[in-house]
Amino acid sequence: MTxxxxxxxxxxxxxxxxxxxxxxxxxxNPATVGEVAELFEISAPAISQHLKVLExxxxxxxxxxxxxxxxxxxxxxxxxxxxxxxxxRREWNxxxxxxxxxxxxMTKKEEK
Amino acid sequence: MTxxxxxxxxxxxxxxxxxxxxxxxxxxNPATVGEVAELFEISAPAISQHLKVLExxxxxxxxxxxxxxxxxxxxxxxxxxxxxxxxxRREWNxxxxxxxxxxxxMTKKEEK
Numbered sequence: 594m595t596x597x598x599x600x601x602x603x604x605x606x607x608x609x610x611x612x613x614x615x616x617x618x619x620x621x622n623p624a625t626v627g628e629v630a631e632l633f634e635i636s637a638p639a640i641s642q643h644l645k646v647l648e649x650x651x652x653x654x655x656x657x658x659x660x661x662x663x664x665x666x667x668x669x670x671x672x673x674x675x676x677x678x679x680x681x682r683r684e685w686n687x688x689x690x691x692x693x694x695x696x697x698x699m700t701k702k703e704e705k
Numbered sequence: 706m707t708x709x710x711x712x713x714x715x716x717x718x719x720x721x722x723x724x725x726x727x728x729x730x731x732x733x734n735p736a737t738v739g740e741v742a743e744l745f746e747i748s749a750p751a752i753s754q755h756l757k758v759l760e761x762x763x764x765x766x767x768x769x770x771x772x773x774x775x776x777x778x779x780x781x782x783x784x785x786x787x788x789x790x791x792x793x794r795r796e797w798n799x800x801x802x803x804x805x806x807x808x809x810x811m812t813k814k815e816e817k
Binding site: 598600601602603604605607608609610613616617620621622666668671672674675677678679681682684685686688 | 710712713714715716717719720721722725728729732733734778780783784786787789790791793794796797798800
């Protein structure tokens with residue numbers, strides 16, 4: 594598990610509705626662990642486990658100021674995930690465009 | 706596992722380098738299972754397992770024509786994944802914009 598590549602860690606972290614909800618909350622504003630825990634009807638250890646997965650994927654950052662521990666979302670991993678998805682959507686769509694172009698050429702040839 | 710929401714299935718399917726490589730291959734062109742298997746130095750049952758995960762997430766489609774079984778990428782789940790990631794990138798960036806706006810207003814007030 595420790596040798597997983599960053600993109601796998603990011604996608605795995607996003608593959609859970611509670612973790613996505615935590616990120617949704619943090620995309621509005623940074624929050625303390627307590628504020629995040631309040632939103633979910635699950636145990637503190639379960640929240641803690643989810644936060645660990647998000648932190649390991651680089652999707653959140655914990656900062657400590659005096660006794661306050663704040664969670665902040667980090668967008669770099671979202672950029673990385675987005676780049677991968679967009680690349681593959683684009684390539685597949687371009688393939689369709691090429692196919693369409695090819696079909697048009699074929700039709701023109703047949704018409705002649 | 707069977708009750709997982711579609712977005713969790715999609716992200717979980719993307720959370721593996723071999724599965725992402727299979728999708729990369731298929732984003733270029735549809736291929737047979739054999740053609741996909743050739744690209745990876747892993748066992749046929751392992752490939753089969755990866756294909757099942759991709760299929761369950763709706764990321765690939767199997768079609769059978771005569772004895773040929775073809776795998777095709779499907780972009781709808783990529784659109785869904787992309788929409789989620791983009792929404793959260795955007796919200797966080799807008800938060801930064803609002804913060805910047807707020808700081809500008811504060812600075813102007815101080816200057817007066």
